[in-house]
Amino acid sequence: MNAKVVVVGSLNMDLVARAQRLPRAGETLPGESFFTVPGGKGANQAVAVARLGGSVAMIGNVGDDDYGRQLHRALYVEGIDCQGVITCQGVSSGVALITVDAASQNCIVIIPGGNGLLTPQSVQRFDALLQAAEVIICQLEVPTDTVAWTLARGRELGKQVILNPAPATGPLPADWFAHIDYLTPNESEAEALTGVAVADLDSARRAGERLLQLGAGKVIITLGAQGALLVTPEGHQHFPAPLxxxxxxxxxxxxxxxGFAAGLVRGLEEGEAITFGQRAAALSVTRAGAQPSIPYLAELAP
Structure with a gap:
């Protein structure tokens, strides 16, 4: 069966340390626990689609190491189409070093490894997957020229294109926006993309409107405990977060x-898909780790 969602992006092994607080520069802190878990924004999003009722394929790279084999296996057991997950010789798999504090906030250092070798040609090899999809998802943990090519190809094919601009450190290239149906930054990413400091719904609306002016189709700004704000040419709508x-x-x-992408391909209306994604995300933050925290569809049954 053809995958309705294709995720083009990163696969990382997350090395997670928990401590009472995040360290300051030059400081050594005692930690409380440590574990390794499959992650990477691309792989996480693919797993979320699969667990939440969507058929999904992953396009990305891992290294020829134990982490790479574990990352590939973690996707395969979820029923994800892994034909586009390639093992690169002579390079490590991507690694994310994550520290989580007692308030559940985190800081992350990412080593790209094989993710840095994902080229436009790598993705083009699996163009049949893109052609068969309904939704294509990208993030910013792989080279920018690869993201640019995939966004443009998605638009050329008439697919629904989602860009999660994470991690964002500054404005996006101007020619990307016309290819994006849904741009989905969080508060800090929205500020990096627009220069608008996002602290509340009003500032989020202004940032979203700026992104529309730049050419994005629609914008969903995720605001943590404040929920999510959908900004479209017709107006804006706030979706409160579950407590x-x-x-x-x-x-x-x-x-x-x-969850949002899975909702779309399962036939939910836009607002319903946002609410569905929020419910899944709310459950995920009550659990530790990246992929282990992602819920299954049955857990969200009314």
Missing amino acids: VQPLDTTAAGDTFIG
């Missing part, structure tokens, strides 16, 4: 993106 006690926010945004 939960957070344990670990790692992969919450990825869970939302995957």
